[in-house]
Amino acid sequence: MKIALISDAWHPQVNGVVTTLIELVKELRKLDHYVEIIHPGLFSTRPCPGYPGIDLAIRPKKNLSQFLKKLKPEAIHIATEGPLGWAARSLCLQSGWSFTSAFHTKFPEIFNASAKVPVSWGYALLRRFHQPSASVMVPTQSVLSGLQRRGFQNLKPWTHGVDIDLFRYHDQPILFPTLGALPRPVALFVGRISYEKNIEAFLEMDFPGSKVVCGVGPMEKQLRQRFPAAYWLGILPRSELVTLYASADVFVFPSKSDTFGLVLLEAMATGTPVACYPVDGPLEVIGKSGGGVMSHDLNDAVLKALQISRQEARARAEAFSWGTAAKSFTDYLVPIRQ
Structure with a gap:
């Protein structure tokens, strides 16, 4: 399957959403899916206010439309609710394309903590964003239940995983060279x-x-x-x-x-x-x-x-697998033309 994955979060950002998408794409490619990541680095950007190190695309809709027309994806997944996410949502609605989306971050709580924006306003905006989505993928059942209570629809449980080969097991704490022998614990x-x-x-x-x-x-x-x-x-x-x-x-x-x-x-x-x-x-x-x-x-x-x-x-x-997460992800995808 040819998948367009559209995300405002990607390299060189360092956060859980980026890690999730990197691992997801690796697993999807193992399953012989073609994945094109459309991210802010492909557009003109500006720093996100209050968050140095996070750049957002500026007016990306026209160039995003060209990317999608050239790619001709079979499925579109909108991973984030930033400028790229909103532009992708608008293009899908204008073109009559079906798409899926994901709820990764509690932005209403973040904006409330940083700028005192009422939480209810933030969720009203996100509810509007995700309303046309065929599947809104949510990482935990408790978050899913909370979104249901706030009126979100088409929610799908989509847990994540960990690379247990990369994060190797040690039966005793080891020394981290940069810090040396710190007082324990x-x-x-x-x-x-x-x-x-x-x-x-x-x-x-x-x-x-x-x-x-x-x-x-x-x-x-x-x-x-x-x-x-x-x-x-x-x-x-x-x-x-x-x-x-x-x-x-x-x-x-x-x-x-x-x-x-x-x-x-x-x-x-x-x-x-x-x-x-x-x-x-x-x-x-x-x-x-x-x-x-x-x-x-x-x-x-x-x-x-x-x-x-x-x-x-x-x-x-060990109970969490990226392979399982990727399988669930593809099960929730929908053809852009149904």
Whole structure:
């Protein structure tokens, strides 16, 4: 099948959506599908306000139309609700093409946290965006149920996976060369240092060991100044990230707004147990099967997660497969002309 995958999130951005799409495309190509990624790098761009490192396409509709006419895809999937996503939606409606879409990010909560935009306004806009979609792919059942309550339709459960060969298992925490021998235990956060990640809950914990932060974002400078005792690493290539995950005693995921949390799977795949709040992403990733601890008291979750075996964490990660995710994805696709 020839698939046009349209996304406002792609290289050189570093986030869970980009990782998800990269892994999805790899699996789709293994299944002999032809996938063309249409991303901001193909257009004139400008930085996203408040989010350095994320560039958005400027008025992409005309060039996007030319791309699609040349490609002649059999299926169109709109992965994000940014300028490219809206342009693709408009072109599909004008041309009478069917398409699918995905709900990856809780933008209403992000805009509420960063600019105090009412959450209900954000969901009204996203509901309008996804209303014509033949299938709206959602990463967890709890997020799907929440969207149903807000009036979204055509929702499909679409979980994600982890590359268990890349994120190798270690039965004991290993040394991360850049940091050397830190005081144990080591608690690790990996993600964008931005409003919606609730990273202050991690940094403010009363923790007996070392706190390590890997990532960049609009709150980085401010938080570095407030919490100089933490170890700040910036962005690391995935080859080094594997070692970093494996060097931690516990991975802490303080976000309450993520729809999934790929970093949870990546940490557990290396054997590092996770601690998080009992919210949408962790409820699906950890569930009742172990590998981590969920609690409304994050500090308590961290201390209990330290008691979980690394083997248990790895076993939970092995339950998630990119191959399964790619199969579900293709099942939900629709021909552009039905």
